[in-house]
Amino acid sequence: SNAADKPISIGGSLPLTGKFAETAKWIEKGMKFWAEEINAKSGLLGRKVVFKIYDDQSNAGKAVTFAEKAITVDKVDLLFGGYPGTAARAVMPVAEKHKFVYVSMGGHMKSFQQGYTYSFGGPPLMGEWWYEGFYQWLKSLPAYQRPKRAAVYTMNNPIGTSLMDSINRMSEDLGIELVINEKYNLPLPDATPFIVKAKQMNCDLLFSNGFFADGVMTIRAAKALNYNPKAIVQGVGSIIPAWVKELGEDGNYVFSGTVLHYKLAYPGNDKLNAYVKEKYNLPGYPLYFGFGYAWMQTLSQGVEGANSLNQTKIRDWLKSNTVQTIAGPLIFDEKGLPEPVNFCTQVIDGKVELTYPKKVRTTKPVYPKPAWK
Amino acid sequence: MVTPDSKSRRLVFWVLVLFIALAVFPWLGIPVYFVSLLFTVFLYVILATSWNIIGGFAGYLSFGHVAFFGIGAYTTAMMINGFDLSPLLTIVSSIPAGVVSALIAVIVGYPCLKLRGPYFAVITLCFAFVVDLGVKNLDILGGPEGLWLKSMDLPIDIIRAIFFEVMMLIMIFSIALGIWTSNSKFGAGLRAIKEDEEVAQTIAINAPKLKIEAFALSAFFPGMAGGVYAYYLTYIHTDIVFDMMISILIVLMALFGGGGTWLGPVIGAVVLTLINEGLSTFVRAEFARIVYGCLFIGVIIFMPNGIIEFFKRAKGVPPG
Amino acid sequence: MNTVLVVRSLISGIMMGSVYALLGVGFSLTWGVMKVINISHATFGLLGAFIAYTLLHAWSLDPILSLALSAPLLFFLACLIYRFIIVPITKAKEVIVASMIVTFGIAIILENVMLLIWSPDPRLLTTSYTSKVLILGPLYFQYPRLAGFLMSLAGVLVIHFFLKKTYMGKAVRAAWQQPDAAQLYGVNLQRISMITFGLAISSAGAGGVAMAFLYAFEPHTHNLWLIYLFLVVIVGGVGNVLGTALAGLIIGVITGLSFAFLPYQWVNLLTFGLLMVILVFRPQGLFQSEV
Amino acid sequence: MLKGTNITKCFGGLTALSEVNFEVSQGEIVGLIGPNGSGKTTLFNVISGLHKNDSGEITFEGQRITGLPPHKIARLGIGRTFQIVRPLMDLDLIQNVAIAVLYGREEINTPRLARDRAEEILNFTGLASKADHLPGELALEDRKRLEVARALACRPEIILLDEVFSGLNRKEIEGAIHLTFRIRDEYGVTVFMIEHVMKAIMGTCSRVMALHNGVKIADGDPEDVANNPEVIKAYLGAAYAER
């Protein structure tokens, strides 16, 4: 019939300009790569896919109206997931009301506790899980090697708060004392005081739970003041390509976590890496490129599994089946979340390496961190 | 022959027709997006029109007006969550939001309105940051996490339609306030203050009092609108309702249309909101933004005193 | 009391504030002297930073030296903008208002042009001295900050000297206080305004480089910078160049001290709050407005 | 009705007014003369509340007004004009005056009635034909008249005129003298005026005060003041005295 020839349209918005443009552009690229690939094959349900992507100008309110525009005016067949967490938090209830499956990073744990049934973190960017892997690895060390005193600096926003969750939970478990535990508001004017204080208090573990800009300032201050803790953990700033590209050697040895990594052995990762290598000359795909791709994988498997574009059917299929993504197999619970994942990463020689757990590890972690040059 | 009286009667007639048409709009089965879009337009009309009372008429450029919007949003959210109010009481429960905003405006205005020109602009800017950061830092107000509100147990188009009507009502009141101001003793006093505050005082205008009244009035409707917006969004966060860009946009909208007239901000808000939205169909987001930027330049080069003034001149009506 | 923390925070804060001041003087100049609130001022600063970044990577040119290239370029750009955008709006009833709208447009355009050219990736200016430190006894001076501080010192003094001591600078002030009279005494209004605007934008370029020594930047970063700009300029008294410089230092001191004594969460709030208090008690800024 | 005792006002190191006493009674036209920079305008600024005096006290109809904000003083019935005219530039003449009517002591609260009243006052000051002009289009003398019209619109009991006669030629001064008398007689307003045009002073004032370096040096009958040697030396000049 006619409808079957028409491409499947997938709509929504991304912050293509403004504050969050950098990340959004990678997500967009990941999504587009997925479409390219699926269109080169037989398409989705035998139909081509096309994107209708609006620019919400890094404004969560606009993200909401554009989601509605996609749903009610463009009458898209599928909704794609947005970024950042605040936008996802605002769009999730809208998707719910319109009964549209919404696969995205989510807005950390709190957003999945609101009882939405159409939202999936597939895979999610879950601050609460971010340091799980790092702590597991610490736990695997002999007690005397572990750091004892931590300095924690956290940006005061949803992602920062959710990062604190694992720190609070697991430091106590390992007997690590949070000697300094401070939040700061963005923009951070100066990181020098962070380091002066951490150094004075003899902290041997530094958490810098911030974005790129503030993360960089913290690291640079640490180098300038020659502060050498056993390990530096950097939340989400270090997972974008700019970290190694711009910071160079100074960016080495920071730990972080992830739910998705270009060196994971799951099928598909190699393909993405090859593509990114060729197109952007990067050693591996950037995290958000992977996210963009993986969310589409989840959504499309839901569609194929349900063999329908009926949103409720897609949802129900996703809730009762396993999807295979580049982040591994995902089984969603009633909240729309998969099992917690806990990989630990470390930047080594300008590459983000997987360092824990052992079964996925690509390199041994460098610990304690070598002194600044 | 058209007597001025029959002319104004005809105007009233068309305005009524317009409002009735708008009122039935969301019930016609039109895609919800358009309802939401108009809702946003109303929101900005309210913000720009209210800002105009202090900024346009009195010449006190408040760059922190988003604070009142946000305060309204948070007041409502706290009220709903605290007293477990039904979201159906939107309009009723947004009134206290407006009152709280206006009260805060009085308290803040008292010291701040002693400042003039750029100094006032910046102190209000600081005020908006202080409120924003204060809310972020206080966990009882949701802190960095923001607040979730209960959403109504109704189909989405009904929900959107309800918010639409409520926002429209607030808009009508705020425009009425604008019209009243431009024709009243109150507005005349504000104009004198804008021109020369010292002279205004020597003709017995109680400038400090008048300014505070204007500031409070201009905070009231944004507060209410913030309350409704909180319901509409069901999730609020300081980054959303205290967004500095809203502050700047309000100012630009009012001035772009023509500050100091009641119609200018309405036109500015409608035009800028719709154009910005229309540009979203551009393939490449950067180009859309560049066109948007050119719009500001183009319009002001040809109409340096705003759109309204330009058309008034063209029609030969003396300004003012 | 934790002396080391106080002293180091203070030094670091002061140097940071001085950089804001460098970015601010030009803004203060166009505002105070020309009645143009240039919302795109920081955007031009950012452009300077991007140019420095590009030259650093292409030719390993030191960012400070790159100013020799970017300053004339920005000057030229400013002249064009002055001629084709600012001149028409001087007819407006309220030039300040019109200028804000127009330059907001310029900022948006420039931001997105930079987005097209340089992509949204965040950048850092990393030079050989980025993480070098000058240690004088207990005092630490980070080189990039020191460089920013010195640039700021030079920039502020040059502009102050220009306005207060040179005939042309005085003509600039005169021209905008009383344009008719200035012309009647031989001042070529257009030329002088164009030069002022050009100078202001060039100084923004220098300010941008100094900021980039401290902070990561990407095409939207100017929005953040703009806010600090506003603060230093107002607190210093619009049009008052030395005032702007002192205000930068004061903001630096406030930040530095609050880092030393407060939970960090409250630092930004305290900065803005204190600025409000300062303004309430000194409604004309800390230092009188000059023009 | 208006009385000042020991008014002193300093600007930094400069004493603009020093221990000045004055009194103006109901229905009088009192002149205030003095060399440039002798403190005349400063005295008006202090009376109308724009400047705070450092010491001394001013009473109006027995009520103490020192320290009151300017709008309260205006409300009590003290109107003033500005030497360097300050019209509301963006508003046409009728609006300029109508605003003053609205906020003045006449309790006219509707803009339409205020316009009617304003028209009357513009007519009175001879500006009726330019009612819809902007102040920027007026020649200087008309702007001064606008100052007077705006001050009158508040319905003051006393009006402080700061050099509204300057820039008129001798013929025109006669018209202005006439206007001054009408202000007093038709509006019942007491007049306190600063003037350098001696012809106007001699022609209108029932009493004249002279300031010099912020000190009052003469007060009395215009003829006497004009012949006061100190006034001649500081203010009028020998040439004037000869004429």
Place this chain on the structure above:
Amino acid sequence: MLSVNDVIVLYQKLRALQGVSLEVGEGDLVALIGSNGAGKTTLINTISGLIPAGGGAIMWQGTPIGGLSPDQICREGIIQVPEGRKLFSQMTVEENLEMGAYLPVARSQAEESRQMVFEIFPRLAERRCQTARTLSGGEQQMVAVARAIMARPKLLMLDEPSLGLSPIAAAEIFKTIEELNNRGITVLLVSQEVLQTLTIAKYGYVLENGKVTFSGPAKELLDDPRVKESYLGL
């Protein structure tokens, strides 16, 4: 030296000058009188280039200067003391004077000019560091005249220079003008002090409603019954 031929100026609807002609010879002191709103200021501003002429020609030393910008006209040595003073209000007295001597010709003689000015207006010497805005009305007028002297004009046009001055200071100003004229500066003087003006002037023009109604040697004008009646109130 300066000749104005049939100049017309329009303000939107109003014809402020409707064909004004006037001659100022080298070294002359020419008076321009006329009632309130006659167009005197308009004429002066048109000569200075602040207002474009809607017709007619203005010649300076034989060359047309209509259409030049004010600063170019200033370079020709035509300087005016504007109505309403137009001081640089936030600058000090000293800086205002310096601005008067902005052009290179004047700048080279600035020091002497300053001496001269302070001699004429000793009050300004006392107030040299005060900002112009805070000066009294009369003091501001002195600065305006002094600033013009600093510019070393060839033709000095004064628009009501005695406005707001005390009688003694006004007399002083007229004496100064006469003296400047004696030193070789050509003067075009607009004043409502008709008697004093015509006493020192060589030649006079009467402007009414944008037209020259009388002109002639100052002495003759002084004796003209119509001038006596309308301007001297005799």
